Amino acid sequence: MDIKHYMQDVGRNARAASRLMAKANTGAKNAALNAIADAIERDAALLLAANQQDMEQARADGLEPALLDRLQLTEKTIATMAQGLREMVALPDPVGEMGDFKYRPSGIQVGKMRVPLGVIGIIYEARPNVTADAAGLCIKSGNATILRGGREALHCNQAIAKCVKEGLASAGLPATAVQIIETADRAAVGELITMSEFVDVIIPRGGKGLIERISRDARVPVIKHLDGICHVYIDNEADPAKAVRIADNAKTHRYAPCNTMETLLVNEQIAATILPQIAAIYREKGVEMRGCAATQAILADAITATEEDWRTEYLAPIISIRVVSDLDQAMDHINTYGSHHTDAIVTENYTKSRQFLREVDSASVMINASTRFADGFEYGLGAEIGISTDKIHARGPVGLEGLTSEKWIVFGDGEVRA
Amino acid sequence: MDIKHYMQDVGRNARAASRLMAKANTGAKNAALNAIADAIERDAALLLAANQQDMEQARADGLEPALLDRLQLTEKTIATMAQGLREMVALPDPVGEMGDFKYRPSGIQVGKMRVPLGVIGIIYEARPNVTADAAGLCIKSGNATILRGGREALHCNQAIAKCVKEGLASAGLPATAVQIIETADRAAVGELITMSEFVDVIIPRGGKGLIERISRDARVPVIKHLDGICHVYIDNEADPAKAVRIADNAKTHRYAPCNTMETLLVNEQIAATILPQIAAIYREKGVEMRGCAATQAILADAITATEEDWRTEYLAPIISIRVVSDLDQAMDHINTYGSHHTDAIVTENYTKSRQFLREVDSASVMINASTRFADGFEYGLGAEIGISTDKIHARGPVGLEGLTSEKWIVFGDGEVRA
Structure with a gap:
C-alpha cells in the first residue's frame, strides 16, 4: 500500500473514532487511562526490551548523546509514565461543560458547550514518554489522535501503543482512537499535515526547524511553539x-x-x-x-x-x-x-x-x-501537551482545555426569526 | 515602490499601531467610534459620489447585478453604517478582562487576561459597509487592521477610510490602526497572507473559492467560513x-x-x-x-x-x-x-x-x-465579523471576543521554582 493510501486509512479511522470519543462518558475515559497505566506497568520488561532495540540501532546510527538520553527508557521513566496517566484520571473532564446561558429578546436561550477538537495529529521527536502523555491527554479530552514520533523510537512506541489500544478496548472505547504511524517514511508527515478532511489540528513538538517546516507546509491549523526568549x-x-x-x-x-x-x-x-x-x-x-x-x-x-x-x-x-x-x-x-x-x-x-x-x-x-x-503543572492544568507561542486559540501552556473548543448551544421553544 | 515593499510598510505600521491600540483605554476607543460615525454622516455626499464612480466603472466592466447590489451605497446604508459604529460603543470592552485567579501550592496566583490578537488582515469582496464594520470591530477590540476590499469598491473604501483615520486621530489613536490597501494589484493579497511577522490572523470573507485559495496559501492563521450546509x-x-x-x-x-x-x-x-x-x-x-x-x-x-x-x-x-x-x-x-x-x-x-x-x-x-x-446579533454579541466553521479558536459567530485571546497572568511575591 502506498503511503498516501496508508495515511488516508489512518485518517478515516481517526475521524470515525473521534465521533465515538466525543460522546464517550467520563467514566469510560478514566477506565481507559487506568487500564493503560496498568498495562504499561505490566509490560515494563517488554517496553525496556523494545527500547533496547531502538537504542542499539540509534547508537549504531550515531545519534547524539542528548537525543539518546531522551530516547532511553528506564524502570523509573516507565513508572512516571503510568503515574502521569493515573493523575489524568483525577483531572476534571472538560468535555460537555456548559455555561453562559442567556435569554435573548427573540425568546431563545444561548450558551456554550465545550467539545473536543476532533482529530489531533502530534508530531514529535524520539521521546517515548510523549507517546503515553499525548495519548492520555487526547483520550481524556475526548479526541482521537494520530501520533508520529521520531522513527528512532519506533519499536518502543509500538510497545506503548499496544498498551494504549488494550486499555481503550477494555473500557469499550475504539482502539483506533490512538494510532501510531508505523512507517518510518517521512512522506507520512507530509500527508498527515495536509489531510484536512481527517485532521483538525496539528501539534508539532521538537526543534525550531521541524516546527517551522511543519507550519509552512501544513494545510491544517497548527498549535505551535517556536522560541522561548x-x-x-x-x-x-x-x-x-x-x-x-x-x-x-x-x-x-x-x-x-x-x-x-x-x-x-x-x-x-x-x-x-x-x-x-x-x-x-x-x-x-x-x-x-x-x-x-x-x-x-x-x-x-x-x-x-x-x-x-x-x-x-x-x-x-x-x-x-x-x-x-x-x-x-x-x-x-x-x-x-x-x-x-x-x-x-x-x-x-x-x-x-x-x-x-x-x-x-x-x-x-x-x-x-x-x-x-510557565508550565502546565505549575499553572494547575494538571498536565500539558506543550506551550503555545501562537496568539489564536491557546496561548502558553496547553492542557486539556486547549485540546477542546466551544460550540454554541441554542435552547428554543419553537422560535423562528422575524 | 514595488508591492512587496509597500506591503511591508503597511505591515510595519500596523504592528506599531497595534501596540498603541492594545493599551488604548475604552473611552478613547469609544470616542473614535463616535467620531467615525459622525464623519461618515457628515461625508455622506462624498461617500455617495465615490461610490457612484465605483459603480460606473463596475457597470462598464460588466459586474454581475448581485455584486453591483452589494457595491451600491445609499443614504440608508450610510446611516446604517454610522449606527452600527455607535452601537459598538455600547458593547463591553473585552480587552483587559481578568479572571480565574487561583493560588497554587508554590505561592503564585495564576489567572488570565483577555488581550487583542494584534494585527488582523481582512480580505473581502466589494462591500463598502464591511469596511466600516470591520474597522469598528477591530478598533473596539484593540487590534490594528489591514483591510483589503474588492477593488471595485476602491474609491468608496478610500472615502470611508478617510473618515476612519480622522476619527482615530481625533481620539488620540494612531491613524494607521486601520489601513486600507490602496493598490488593486492582486499580489498585495499574497503578501498580506504570508507576512507572519506583521500579521497575526487573516479573516477572509467572500465566496468559497476565495476562502479556499487564501487558506491554501496563507502562512498566517486563518479564521474562516466555508460552507453553510x-x-x-x-x-x-x-x-x-x-x-x-x-x-x-x-x-x-x-x-x-x-x-x-x-x-x-x-x-x-x-x-x-x-x-x-x-x-x-x-x-x-x-x-x-x-x-x-x-x-x-x-x-x-x-x-x-x-x-x-x-x-x-x-x-x-x-x-x-x-x-x-x-x-x-x-x-x-x-x-x-x-x-x-x-x-x-x-x-x-x-x-x-x-x-x-x-x-x-x-x-x-x-x-x-x-x-x-445563528448570527452575532441574535446571539447577543452585538456585531459579528463573520461566522467561523473552523474548530480552533472561535466557532460560529465571531464577535469582539473572537478578535481577542487570553494570556496568562502570574502574581508572585518573589517565588522561584523549587
Whole structure:
C-alpha cells in the first residue's frame, strides 16, 4: 500500500473514532487511562526490551548523546509514565461543560458547550514518554489522535501503543482512537499535515526547524511553539532580594527549558547595586555573561552582546544583560526581541506592575515570580501537551482545555426569526 | 515602490499601531467610534459620489447585478453604517478582562487576561459597509487592521477610510490602526497572507473559492467560513406546529445566508403526516424539493436527490429532503454531509435533545429553534465579523471576543521554582 493510501486509512479511522470519543462518558475515559497505566506497568520488561532495540540501532546510527538520553527508557521513566496517566484520571473532564446561558429578546436561550477538537495529529521527536502523555491527554479530552514520533523510537512506541489500544478496548472505547504511524517514511508527515478532511489540528513538538517546516507546509491549523526568549526586567523599585532570587532561578534552575530566562533587563538606577550581586551567582555557576556597554561598565568580565544576542534562545549557561532607562524601554525591548513566551517584572510599584501586565504581549506575563513557572503543572492544568507561542486559540501552556473548543448551544421553544 | 515593499510598510505600521491600540483605554476607543460615525454622516455626499464612480466603472466592466447590489451605497446604508459604529460603543470592552485567579501550592496566583490578537488582515469582496464594520470591530477590540476590499469598491473604501483615520486621530489613536490597501494589484493579497511577522490572523470573507485559495496559501492563521450546509431534523416526537414553523423559517426566511437550512431530515414515523404540510408551504413559496425515495413516495412532485445534493449549499429556493429511520441516522447524515455550521433538532424528547446537543459536531447546535438564529446579533454579541466553521479558536459567530485571546497572568511575591 502506498503511503498516501496508508495515511488516508489512518485518517478515516481517526475521524470515525473521534465521533465515538466525543460522546464517550467520563467514566469510560478514566477506565481507559487506568487500564493503560496498568498495562504499561505490566509490560515494563517488554517496553525496556523494545527500547533496547531502538537504542542499539540509534547508537549504531550515531545519534547524539542528548537525543539518546531522551530516547532511553528506564524502570523509573516507565513508572512516571503510568503515574502521569493515573493523575489524568483525577483531572476534571472538560468535555460537555456548559455555561453562559442567556435569554435573548427573540425568546431563545444561548450558551456554550465545550467539545473536543476532533482529530489531533502530534508530531514529535524520539521521546517515548510523549507517546503515553499525548495519548492520555487526547483520550481524556475526548479526541482521537494520530501520533508520529521520531522513527528512532519506533519499536518502543509500538510497545506503548499496544498498551494504549488494550486499555481503550477494555473500557469499550475504539482502539483506533490512538494510532501510531508505523512507517518510518517521512512522506507520512507530509500527508498527515495536509489531510484536512481527517485532521483538525496539528501539534508539532521538537526543534525550531521541524516546527517551522511543519507550519509552512501544513494545510491544517497548527498549535505551535517556536522560541522561548524569556526576559526578566528588574525595575528600580524592585525588592533587591526578590530580584536576585528570581534572576538566579529564572536562569540557572535549568538551562534547556523554553521558560528559562535568556535576557536580563535592569533599570539603570539600580544596575550598579544589583548587577554585581547577580553576577556573583552567575560566575559561581559558570554562566557566561554578555552585556551592553552599560553592563560592561559594571561587570568587567561581561563580553559584548551583539544585536544577535537579543534574538537568541541560548538553551545554555549563557545570559545577555541590558541596562535600560525605564519601564517603557524594557517593554519595548521585550516586545521587539522577545518571542512572546514568558516575561517577568520585578517591582514593588503598583502602577508599573499593571502597565507591564497590560502592555507586554506575551503568553505569560508575571510580576515578582520566576519565568520557570510557565508550565502546565505549575499553572494547575494538571498536565500539558506543550506551550503555545501562537496568539489564536491557546496561548502558553496547553492542557486539556486547549485540546477542546466551544460550540454554541441554542435552547428554543419553537422560535423562528422575524 | 514595488508591492512587496509597500506591503511591508503597511505591515510595519500596523504592528506599531497595534501596540498603541492594545493599551488604548475604552473611552478613547469609544470616542473614535463616535467620531467615525459622525464623519461618515457628515461625508455622506462624498461617500455617495465615490461610490457612484465605483459603480460606473463596475457597470462598464460588466459586474454581475448581485455584486453591483452589494457595491451600491445609499443614504440608508450610510446611516446604517454610522449606527452600527455607535452601537459598538455600547458593547463591553473585552480587552483587559481578568479572571480565574487561583493560588497554587508554590505561592503564585495564576489567572488570565483577555488581550487583542494584534494585527488582523481582512480580505473581502466589494462591500463598502464591511469596511466600516470591520474597522469598528477591530478598533473596539484593540487590534490594528489591514483591510483589503474588492477593488471595485476602491474609491468608496478610500472615502470611508478617510473618515476612519480622522476619527482615530481625533481620539488620540494612531491613524494607521486601520489601513486600507490602496493598490488593486492582486499580489498585495499574497503578501498580506504570508507576512507572519506583521500579521497575526487573516479573516477572509467572500465566496468559497476565495476562502479556499487564501487558506491554501496563507502562512498566517486563518479564521474562516466555508460552507453553510445546515440541517433541521424533525424527530418523531416533535411538536408538529413547531416543526412546520421551523422548517418554513429555516428555509424560506432568506435563501442566501449561510445559516439557511439546505437539507431537511424527517423521522420516518412522522414523515407521512408532517411532510405534506411543509411541502404545501414550499410549493406556495416556489421552493424546489429534491428528495430521497421515501420522500418521493410521500411528495409526488419532489425530484430525485442525488448524493451530490446532500453536499450542496444551494443558497437558493431549493431544498433536499431525506427520511431517516432514527436520531442516529439523522446525526450520522449531519456529521457526514454537513459543514459543521448550524444544525437543529425539533423534538419534545429530553434524552434525544441532549444526545443531539452532545453528538452533533457543529459550531451551533439548536433545539426547537430556526437555524436562522445563528448570527452575532441574535446571539447577543452585538456585531459579528463573520461566522467561523473552523474548530480552533472561535466557532460560529465571531464577535469582539473572537478578535481577542487570553494570556496568562502570574502574581508572585518573589517565588522561584523549587
